[in-house]
Amino acid sequence: MTDVPDPRLATLTAPLDSSGTGKRELAATLFKPEVWWAERYQWLKDRGYELRPRYRPGWTPSWRGTKKQFYQCEDGHCFVDTNLADAVCVKYGKFVMLKKIWAAVHPYEAEIGQFLTSGSLATHPSNHCIPILEVLQDPEEEDRLILVMPLLKMFWDPFFDTVGEVVEFCRQLFEGLKFMHDNRVAHRDCSYLNIMMDAESMFIGGWHPVEHVKKRDFSGEVSYYTRTKRPPKYYFIDFGLSRRYDPSTPLSEPVEPVIRGGDKTVPEHQDRKCPPQNPFRADIYCVGNVIKQAILQGTRGVEFLVPLIDSMTAADPLMRPSADDVVDQFQTILQGLGSWTLRSRIIHTEDGAVVNAFLATAHWYRRIGHVLTRRPPLPVPPS
Incomplete structure (x- = not known):
């Protein structure tokens, strides 16, 4: 079973009325799924993870007694996905993400995540699987686990500035997919929302985990460097639907009953009565489709990727390249x-002439700075 989203979340995201009083008070009450986290505040803190002020015992909303609206305050925001909560690792002062899972519903998520990020695999240069820092057994529910992971950001926010930044994103994605497949793990949900980046070095003072445009303390809008100046590392997340096979298993051999993940366009998944399918070929499609939808559609400058992406998203699974072939191509x-090409600007086709002129000027200013400081056009993150 899974938590049903509290209907009050929809109320909070609706337009405010003239006074906003009702919503101020509604936001001052924890939603039912949030109470689960609040009840574990001290237990988590004893284990080194401190939740945000909203979940502290005796929390008083910071907007109470002021003229501020709840949405103007850090503690007025919560995750829509109530299986998630962010925290601070007290020992290291690092932000982490906590995810509660049901072992009976996703029996392999913790196991596969730990397998991919432990031992010799943890430091493998091609590993782009989100690290599982710790797995906590919930103190009250035997079937509930809490995964502790780094706090990451969506890969497209902010958007790519140069061709080289897009190319490096693709390089990391392809080598990460090959790494998983080499270790006989099929992700089975390599969709848009399950690819993120470690952007800690990019953002000055961090970002709020819910309202990403705000600083952590809500003192203003976020400030950040480009990927060229502070290269991020990209990660695959969420192994809830993943499967792991024997190392000797040929990649063409496994078949699994179709489980539709975030990408509903996988061709072989369209027929609801379709027989079991090869999950590795579906992974190839999903990764290619992320690049097609997030980057190729609506931009100019990376047309050289089109033939490879078209082959990855071929309707016939047998016509798609393997992860090895993708990396080679x-x-x-x-x-x-x-x-020159790698330092070129990514152009949005929807931007008009005036906007493009402004962006081009800013881009050339940055570009000259990158050349003078000898920053490579392919922004590979430090190992």
Whole structure:
């Protein structure tokens, strides 16, 4: 079973009335799923993870007694996905994400996540699976686990500035997919929302985990560097639907009953009566489709990726390249790209002439700075 979203969440996201009084008071009450986290505040703190002020015992909303609206305050926000909560790792002062899972519903999530990020695999240079820092057994519910992971950001926010930044994103994604498949793990849900980035070095003072445009303390809008100046590392997250096979299993062999993840467009999943399908080929499609939807549609400058992405998203699963082939073909593409191309600006087709002129000027200013400081056009993060 899963938590049913509290209907009051929809109320909070609706337009405010003239006074906003009702919503101020509604936001001052924890939603039912939030109470689960609040009840574990001290237990988590004893284990080194401190939740945000909203979940502290005796919490008093910071907007109470002021003219502020709840949405103007840090503690007026909560995750829509109430299986998630952010916290601070007290020992290291780092922000982490906590995710509660049901072992009976997703019996392999913790196991596969730990397998991919432990031992020699943890430091493998091609590993782009979100690290599982710790697995906590809930003190009250035997079937409930809490995964502790780094706090990450959606990969498209902010959007890519240069061709080189897009190319590096693709490189990391492809090598990460190959790494999983080499270790006989099929992700089965490589969709738009399950690819994130460690952007800690990019953002000055961090970002709020719910309202990403705000600083952590809500003191203003976030400030950040480009990916070229502070390269992020990209990660696959959420192994709830994943499966792991014997190392000797050929990638073409496994078949699994169709489970529709975040990407509902996988061709072989369209027929609800379709027989079991190869999950590795579906992974190839999903990763290709992320790049097609998030980057290729509505932009100019990376058309050289189209043939590879078209092959990855082929309607016939047998016509898609393997992860090994994707990496090899991508390397061939990369070898043909010069520094001038990699430093070029990603252009949004919907932007008008005036906007493009402004963005081009700002881009050239940054570009000259990158050249003078000898920043590479392919922003590879430090290992």
